[in-house]
Structure formats: structure tokens, C-alpha cells
Amino acid sequence: MEQFDVVVAGAGAAGMMCAIEAAKRGRRVLVLDHAKAAGEKIRISGGGRCNFTNLRTEPKAFLSANPKFCISALRRYRPADFIALIDKAGIAWHEKTLGQLFCDGPATQVVKLLLDEMARHGVILRLETSIGEIQQAGGGFRLTAGGRAIACQSLVIATGGKSIPKMGATGFGYEVAARFGVPVVEPRPALVPLTFEIGLLERLKPLAGVAVDVRVMGGGTSFDEAMLFTHRGLSGPAILQVSSYWRPGEEIVVDMAPGIDVFSLLKAAKAERGRAALATVLGEHLPRRLAQLIAEQTGAQGNLADTPDRLLRQAAEAVNAWRVKPVGSEGYRTAEVTAGGVDTRALDQRSMMVTAVPGLYFVGEVVDVTGWLGGYNFQWAWASGWCAGQAV
Numbered sequence: 496m497e498q499f500d501v502v503v504a505g506a507g508a509a510g511m512m513c514a515i516e517a518a519k520r521g522r523r524v525l526v527l528d529h530a531k532a533a534g535e536k537i538r539i540s541g542g543g544r545c546n547f548t549n550l551r552t553e554p555k556a557f558l559s560a561n562p563k564f565c566i567s568a569l570r571r572y573r574p575a576d577f578i579a580l581i582d583k584a585g586i587a588w589h590e591k592t593l594g595q596l597f598c599d600g601p602a603t604q605v606v607k608l609l610l611d612e613m614a615r616h617g618v619i620l621r622l623e624t625s626i627g628e629i630q631q632a633g634g635g636f637r638l639t640a641g642g643r644a645i646a647c648q649s650l651v652i653a654t655g656g657k658s659i660p661k662m663g664a665t666g667f668g669y670e671v672a673a674r675f676g677v678p679v680v681e682p683r684p685a686l687v688p689l690t691f692e693i694g695l696l697e698r699l700k701p702l703a704g705v706a707v708d709v710r711v712m713g714g715g716t717s718f719d720e721a722m723l724f725t726h727r728g729l730s731g732p733a734i735l736q737v738s739s740y741w742r743p744g745e746e747i748v749v750d751m752a753p754g755i756d757v758f759s760l761l762k763a764a765k766a767e768r769g770r771a772a773l774a775t776v777l778g779e780h781l782p783r784r785l786a787q788l789i790a791e792q793t794g795a796q797g798n799l800a801d802t803p804d805r806l807l808r809q810a811a812e813a814v815n816a817w818r819v820k821p822v823g824s825e826g827y828r829t830a831e832v833t834a835g836g837v838d839t840r841a842l843d844q845r846s847m848m849v850t851a852v853p854g855l856y857f858v859g860e861v862v863d864v865t866g867w868l869g870g871y872n873f874q875w876a877w878a879s880g881w882c883a884g885q886a887v
Contacts (some may be wrong), residue, residue, distance in 0.1 A: 499525045501887045502638065502647040504626055504667070506533035508876035509859025510653030511609040516884020518616035525647070526618055527640050529625045530663045534606035536655070539621045539662070540873070545602030547581065548574040548877070549870035551594035554672030556867045557875065558739050560680050564839035565864045565875065568847075572878040584608045588729075595869040629671060635854055648854055650885035653880065655860040656833020657682055664827070668837065668861035675852045678838040680863040684830035686729035689747075689821035698792070699724060705782045709733050713747035714740025722749065724785075728821060735868050738824060739834055747819040752780050758811035761799065765807065773810060781814065821841040830874050834865040846886035847879055849882075856883045 501517045503510045506528035518524045532538075537545055549556070552574050557565045578596070581588060586608065587599035598604055613620060627639035635648040654668040669679050690697070700722035709722040711733045723731035737747060757780075764776045773795040777786035790796065793813065795806040827833070839858045841849055847862070849855045858879040866872040 496644040496646050497525075499523050499645065499647045501525070501649045501651065502527065502636070502645060503651040503653055504528075504671075505651075505653035505655060505859070505861075506530070506620060506622065507653060507655055507859060508534065508609075508873055509880035510651065511613060512880030513653060513856075513858055513884040513887070514618045514652050515609065515612045515616060516881050517887045518613070518618045520885070522887065524614065524618045525645065526620045526786035527624050527626055528622050530618075531623055533620065533622065535662050536659070537606050537609075537873075538602050540602055541569075541597050541870075543602055544600075545596040545605045546591075546595050546597050546870040546873065547588070548577050548596050549588065549872045550574055550596065551593045552871060552874045556871050558834060559839060559863050560687075560867045561839040561863070564842070564844050565878075567844040568882045569874070571845075572881040574874055576881075577877045580608065580612075581605070584607075584611075584660055593869055595777050626667070629674065631852075649856065650854060651856040651858060651883055651887060652837075652861055653858045656836060657827045658684065658830040658833045658860075660827055662748075668857065672837050672857070674705060675849065675855060676842050677849055677852065677857075678722050680833040680835040680838050682748070682833050684824050684827050685865050686735045686831035686868050687707040687824040687826065687829055688728060689734055689738055689741065690723060690728040690823050690825060691819070692822045693817070696726070696728070699788075700726075701784055701788055702708055705784050706731060707751050707782055707785060708753070710750040710753040711737045711747055712749075713737045713745060714742065716740050719753060722751075722864045727825065732868055735831065739832075739865055739867075741821070741824075743823060744820075746818050749817040749819065751785070751814050751817065755780060755815075756811075757814045758808055761807040761811060762804070765802070767801040770798045772796075772798055773802060773807070777810065777814065831868065832860055832865055834863075836861050836863040845882060847883040848886060856887060858883045 500522040501524045503514045503526045514524045514526045586604045624641035629638040636650045652668045706723045710719045718733045718736040720732035722733045774787045774790035793810045795802045847856045859876045
């Protein structure tokens with residue numbers, strides 16, 4: 496039977512960070528992953544440029560049933576700490592918008608950095624290796640993996656959530672939690688496009704591919720970013736953000752001209768430019784196809800002088816407060832992350848260890864901590880992995 500101090504299940508961002516930190520402390524570390532390559536989600540992130548952190552990282556950017564849990568890890572391992580690692584490796588980067596940091600070159604540079612660090616500190620990595628039975632034994636754990644029996648003192652579950660199954664995502668981490676009686680907050684797709692019923696899709700068909708800057712409100716929060724009409728419903732950063740808070744059966748409210756009182760705008764145009772069409776005036780502030788559809792569906796096809804105020808108000812509400820009830824989301828297939836996960840109330844916030852099962856740790860996306868779009872989830876992976884690495 497092989498003996499290790501630490502076995503890490505999952506060669507993603509959190510798992511590799513944990514392995515590096517544990518190995519730095521002289522621990523003998525084994526990382527296992529069923530995929531053919533390590534860090535696949537890192538590789539495809541940020542359009543292949545890896546949005547590796549966010550300078551604006553703070554607890555309010557994270558969703559959890561226990562919102563305060565993430566504070567300790569995020570304070571102990573900050574964006575500046577990972578930036579220092581990136582700089583040391585000579586990886587060029589830039590800030591895009593809203594504090595989002597991206598590599599200038601391919602995301603594979605970040606994967607290579609982590610693999611090089613693991614190798615430098617003696618971490619053993621075994622890919623295409625699935626984990627079988629896991630049980631407590633001798634003050635630690637015994638497991639089978641790739642036909643081998645392995646014993647370890649500490650076991651770290653860093654297997655991620657269910658998002659993007661084509662990349663090999665599974666619910667393995669939740670299964671491990673269940674084996675050891677660790678509670679799980681129901682997982683659900685997050686940072687995911689929302690979908691509409693067929694009738695609404697048919698009415699909005701002319702808008703597929705149209706993007707507009709919006710303020711979208713839902714689930715008790717709001718986001719100001721771009722929204723994209725699709726053949727299935729809505730996407731774009733604003734929608735992905737609010738999707739983490741939205742629940743089936745709820746509506747969202749979209750302001751497609753934030754900061755503009757559209758009714759006052761139309762009233763003024765009616766008085767000053769009465770011969771102008773509603774679609775023309777709206778088109779000065781909205782994409783042309785969107786302005787035209789709102790005018791058509793409002794029934795205001797003549798000039799403004801002949802359009803009653805009630806129709807102007809309807810058009811204004813369609814712009815400033817479009818209320819729509821999605822029927823669902825595109826699911827784990829396109830979700831960037833999984834919300835929910837291992838209940839943080841079962842974990843120690845400094846070490847990420849299960850308080851009732853000494854030696855068992857959960858880090859990264861498998862935990863019920865979900866960040867906003869824009870590098871926040873990577874920062875949680877680095878921070879939670881780093882914290883566990885100091886304790887295993």
C-alpha cells in the first residue's frame with residue numbers, strides 16, 4: 496500500500512494550489528484526477544486568456560448560505576498574492592474592466608505555472624485515475640485509485656461542481672460528502688444563460704444577437720453590465736451574474752436604458768419633434784432592432800404627435816422596467832460554475848477541514864461559496880486551496 500501525507504482529489508485551480516502549499520511544508524503529496532490533463536477549466540477560462548483574479552475581491556461578491564464563511568480565506572490569501580506568483584513566473588497580464596485580470600497570452604501559462612510549482616516541490620500527479628472506495632482508517636484514510644491501494648493522513652476534495660460536464664465535471668465531491676455525513680446545500684447551475692418559453696422566444700426572435708447595456712434586477716440584487724438576446728433567451732455578463740441569485744418561478748426586471756427616464760424623454764420629443772416616430776427616438780438610445788420591436792409591440796406606429804401618452808408610457812416601461820419570467824436556464828452544460836455545494840457550516844473557515852471528520856477537507860467550487868463573474872471564483876479557488884495547504 497502506498498503511503499502519502501496528503502492526497503488531493505482534483506487537479507484544478509484549488510487542488511493544485513493546495514498541493515503546492517502542502518508540499519512546501521514538507522508534506523508528501525499525491526494529486527489524482529480522472530481527466531487527461533490538469534487545469535482544464537483554467538485552460539478554457541476567459542476566452543482562453545484566464546481571468547485569474549479580480550482586484551475588487553471582497554466578501555459581498557460571493558454567494559453562500561453562510562455569507563461570512565469566505566471572509567477568513569479571502570483575507571489571508573489576496574489577489575496580490577496570486578499576482579506575485581504570476582509576476583514571478585514572468586506571465587504578462589492586463590486589467591480589462593471592473594478589476595478583472597487576464598493573461599496577455601494563453602491561459603495554458605497559468606496551468607504550466609501550477610504544474611511547474613508542483614513538480615518543483617515534489618508533488619506526484621496522476622491523471623486519468625479515478626478514485627474508488629474511500630474509508631477512514633488508522634487516523635487517516637484509505638482509498639483505491641487506478642488499481643492501487645493508497646493510505647494518507649489528510650484527504651482534500653477539490654473536484655469542483657457539476658458545471659461543464661463535457662470537461663469531465665461530475666458530482667463526485669458531493670458523493671464523498673454524503674459518505675461522511677457532511678451536509679450539502681443543493682447544487683444548481685450558476686453564471687448561466689436564462690431561457691424563455693416558446694411563445695416569448697417567437698416574439699423576441701428578431702432580437703437574437705442584439706446586445707445592450709442594462710441594469711438587471713433579480714433575487715434581491717442588481718448588476719449593470721451587457722445583456723445579449725439569444726435564440727434560447729438571455730445571456731451576457733449581466734444575465735450570467737443575476738442567474739446565480741435567480742430561482743425558477745421568479746421574474747427579473749431589466750432596465751435597458753439605465754440612468755434615462757424614457758417616458759420623460761418621449762414626452763419631450765413629442766412636444767419638440769412631434770413628427771418623429773417612436774422607433775426613431777428610441778433608436779437614439781437603444782439598438783435599432785430593439786427600438787423597432789418595442790414600437791411594434793406597443794402598437795405605436797405613427798408619429799409621436801399622434802401617439803397617446805399611455806402608449807408612450809408602455810414603451811417607456813418596456814425599456815426601463817421590462818419584467819420577464821424565465822422558464823429555466825441552460826443548465827450545467829453552459830454554466831460557468833455550480834452554486835451550492837458542501838455546507839460551510841460543517842467546515843472550519845481557516846483550514847477548510849470538516850470539523851466532524853478530522854483530516855477531510857473540501858476546497859474550491861465543491862464548497863457552497865460562489866463568486867461573481869470576473870475572476871472571483873478563481874480567487875476563491877486560490878484562497879481556499881492555500882488555506883487548506885497550510886493545514887493538511
